[in-house]
Amino acid sequence: MPPAILEALVPLDLMQPQGVDAAEAASSMFSGFRNYVLARTDVSVATLYNAQSGLFRATVRHGGSPEQAAELDPRIRSFDLAGVFALTEPGHGSDIAGGLATTARRDGDDWVIDGQKRWIGGADTADVLTVFARDTADALIKAFLVPRTADGVGLRTITGKVSLRPMQNAVVTLDGVRVPASARLLQVNGWADVARILRVMRSDVAWIAAGLQAGALDAAVRYVREREQFGRPVGGFQLVQEKLARMLANLTSSLGMIVQLSARQDAGEYLDENSALAKLQTARLARETVALAREVVGGNGILLENDVARFFADAEAVYSYEGTHEINSLIVGRALTGVSAFL
Structure with a gap:
């Protein structure tokens, strides 16, 4: 990871930017859209920043005592303490x-x-x-x-x-x-407390999965407008436009789900099954979206120099981290049936 990435991001104070009040900056909606915009640019950048702003910060805020959180959170926001x-x-x-x-x-x-x-x-x-x-x-x-x-x-x-x-x-x-x-x-005293922290983090990953789709769509549209085959841009072919429409539909439905999830969390409703459902669905749709992007770009879609290839590969990591599809499905299934199928 080039050092210049954090050197550019840290001074922006994206965890509580100037002009944004503390309550809004601490909201699930605000952090969600921050992850979305970063992932739309690059999923590694979003993952790096979220390691600090999401994973580490959430663990200290929700797992530490009030005194620990008050002492450490300003240092975490400024990256004075990286974790x-x-x-x-x-x-x-x-x-x-x-x-x-x-x-x-x-x-x-x-x-x-x-x-x-x-x-x-x-x-x-x-x-x-x-x-x-x-x-x-x-x-x-x-x-x-x-x-x-x-x-x-x-x-x-x-x-x-x-x-x-x-x-x-x-x-x-x-x-x-x-x-x-x-x-x-001091507030982590068993798996239930770890699960409480993970509940918050899964919504972060769902936002990253949506941002990934937006980035893949941007890259695909940019390519098909410029690439010519049979004497005209490939963006003018019906089958290409159908794939682009499906990509936009996946992205739009992902955004609709996670905006609703963050709104509920900001209203105080944190449920394992809600964050698990959002993570499994947005990550599943991300996989399909990047595959469609790779299809419309053709053979050039497997070249690392092409932005589509980067999003195509990164979707596989997002599909697995912070809870696999299978584990999140079982969390949702347990909520639906009242029966745990984990063992």
Whole structure:
């Protein structure tokens, strides 16, 4: 990720820009449209910014005590304190709720953390890693702000990705990492609290999925207006226009769903099934939208120099992160039937 990206974004103070009052800036609608606009430009840029403004900030605001949130939130907004969300592990992704293996044990006034985390975006440049670990005393999940440079912390960048190529993800190893009691986020005392945080984050990802579709549509329309075949621009062919219309329909329906979701959240209604439904539907439609964009661009749609190819590849990452289609479907299914099908 070029350093110039954050160097340009941070001074804009997009978490609370000048002229926007604090209540609006803190709303789901405002953060949603911020994610939408960033993702319309580039999904890696949106993911990088949301790692700070969404994942890390939401974890501190909803997982920390009021005192912790009040102290840290201004530093998070200014990027004076950069952090990331470290939940998933090499052996546990979709089953992380019951399978989380990283441990934390109390030792006097400190906590000692052991384990591994995987797919941690932005870990290589973060000041702190928000590490979720299982307390060996009560088996409940707790959260800790672990300095990236602490003794016992190791990072290895994951290479060979086809999606979100500029966004660096890492495997994080924690070997006897010692942090003070003040590093624990005091409102995370079990999986229910982690789920409460994830409920907010899934709506962020749904907005990113919509922005991705807008970017793919922009790129496809730009291409078909300029590309000529059979003596005229391909944008004038009926089958191409039909695909563009379907792309716009997918984008419009995605926006309609997530605007309604954010309106409900801003009214105080936070339901797992609502955010899960929005994430699974917008990510599913994003997959179809980018495939249609790739079709109208033809063979050039697989070239990295083409914006369509970038959105096409990135849709695969968005489809999986912050809850796979299958897991989100089971959350919705549980709400519909009253029966959990997870096990």
